[in-house]
Amino acid sequence: MKALLSRLVLVAATLWLTGYFVLTAGRLWANPDFVLAVLPDKVRALENVPGERLVLVGGSNLTFGVNSRELSRLCGRPVLNTALHAGLGLDFPLWLVGQRLHSGDIVLISPEYGVYAPNPDVMAQALLFLPKGLEYVDERFPASDAFRFRILSMQKAAAALHQRLYLAIGGPESWPRRQDFSPEGDMLGHLDRPRPAGSLQDFQLKPTDYSPALQIIDQFQALAQSRGARVLYAYPVACESFVRSNRQTIEIQEQQLKGLSCPVINRPETDAYPDEMFFDTVYHAGREARDLRTRSLARAIAPYLPGH
């Protein structure tokens, strides 16, 4: 028995070392052009852009659906689009922003409908590019989940090494890529691409209890207030047919959002545009919808700007 136990311990230690090696290698050699590799760029912008800013937080409806340069011109302050992927959830992006808030900042939160919890796969992949995020995982999750995230992140490292190898032997580059983003953090790569066939598959939102999201936003609002910053909430940009077919579920969320401690600056219909103005999903605005949404957001934000 002693021999068995000692060998099992040895195998476990070797496995741990292998995992550590793969994780380190994955961090070093992960494809720097991969879309989630833009996350550290966004964090750097948050740290480096001085003054009173307009910080956008949400999922890909903001990534694809805002012209930050134009919004900056209309609002008269720098705009930082930190939005990337709904799979990062709501709490993690707010945690990243919360640590880098300036007095006078306005934070606009605009997540997709019913989305607030992170997708572990996306989170683990993001942690590969932003290892600092592990502090968030340790802070907010029970030890068993934090352990699971580490294992997942290590698996993503193995996948990243596989992708690098695949690219090296001539495999096609995935899309979107890091270089498809503007310095402000907007996705630009889709603007000149043809709309993929069979896109905009309609899906039905499941009625979800949105109160955990409200709690996350309220906590962030309290933090922002203590730092002299302001928080606003906006419904996402989405195609009309989707908003229409999910009206009932959206109404439930609307009711719940009435309890929010920060102002809600628009209605679900405000930024619902014709389906043909969207790119590949119901939330990914094309050029025209993006421009309309930018102007609509500027109008909705205006009353909250100092000196209005």
Added chain:
Amino acid sequence: MDFHSLPYLLFFSSVTVIFFVLPGAWRTLFLLAVSSYFYASYIPEYLSILYLIATIDYFAAHWIERSEGNRRRVALGVSLAANLGLLSLFKYSTFAVENWNGLTPEGLRFDWQNNWALPIGLSFHTFQAMSYTIEVYRRNVQPERSFWTYALYVMFFPQLVAGPIERPQHLLPQLHAHHGPQAERILRGLVQMAQGYFKKVVIADRLGPVVDGVYYHPQALDGMPLLCGTVAFALQIYCDFSGYSDIAIGSARVLGIELMTNFRRPYLAHSVSDFWRRWHISLSTWFRDYVYIPLGGNSVDRMRWARNIMITFLLSGLWHGASWTYVVWGGLNGAFLLLERRLPRLPAPLWCKRAVTFLAILVTWVFFRARTFSDAAYILGNWWHQPLFTLSRALRTHMGLTLYDWHVLGAALVLLFWVESREERSAVSFPEWVVRQPAAKRWTLIYLLLCTLLFWGKMNSSQQFIYFQF
């Protein structure tokens, strides 16, 4: 507490250590306590039902032993009625009412629906409990004297929720024997658990999204994606269920208890009857021993034999779920088996027989997985539609998986095929083969197996074992 979760691994490691530290006399009670805890981790309220049914069967078995003639039959009837009544109430009552309402005029209909959650593994432990009282009735086993040992027979945690469905002759004596920790046995158990995890978290859970994508709304697809989705389901259900069985058998083996083999490489079967000798063996032998043979088995005329086959398979279908699609699945298997016996034996190569058998089983899986008959009919009617065009389209979209997942899946399936072919040729199980290797090779193989779990296992999967719902 799912087998493929961190809490189970912690639970199992602690149970194993404490089990071997405890004196033999305490082990039964300890295993019963942890099995109760394991079951209660799903729906704690249902633990009382499990104990109630165990109490009824325990006393019924003693009543059977003490009685003769009709009283003996009554005692068996009480036990079977309690078990089947419980099963019917939870699993089949809504189905029965729906069918009754569908067949009867307005005034005779019931406005009733069972909204209770189905107790986990109900069909498994009721069948195991019934096999005990039936075997006592047949005088093949003596009733168990200790209530706690009998309760453990019904509730032993590795096989409580999805089998293998054990027989009292096999399991009860082992619950009385107390072994010390044996390194070779423990290692074989651990390797079998790892093999089960490989099937579940590397293959089955990776195939889940492909299958769900096809079967959620099959009408949105045509041609090869439908066939690919069904092949994926055939592999998923095998890896999911045999993976569960491997983890159950391995866990029990570590604790010194051998459970029966539940799968023997079913997709290498050369006929439908051979498939049923290899698939879910503990259930198919249960139906053979307690339904098919009592009906007369094959020692009757051809018509009655055909009837016996069909009754057995239709009941087996119904056992899986309260839906006509399961009944049709069972009926199709029975029909294929009858057809096979009627057809002349052709001198075809083995691979050809295996391919035809796999195709026949694939057709039956469509009914098992489809939500409705119209979905099943659509899939079967359209899966050869424009094969080249639809295949190239499916390849372009990757059917919902990343390219990395496909590469991992490909490698994992090659490994699985290699292991199963080797087992088929040598008749030595993989865990046994591993422990027989020289130390360096043995530990390298174990390390590599664990590496596949660590790097390829789906850690964020919320997919329960498919057979938990039965």
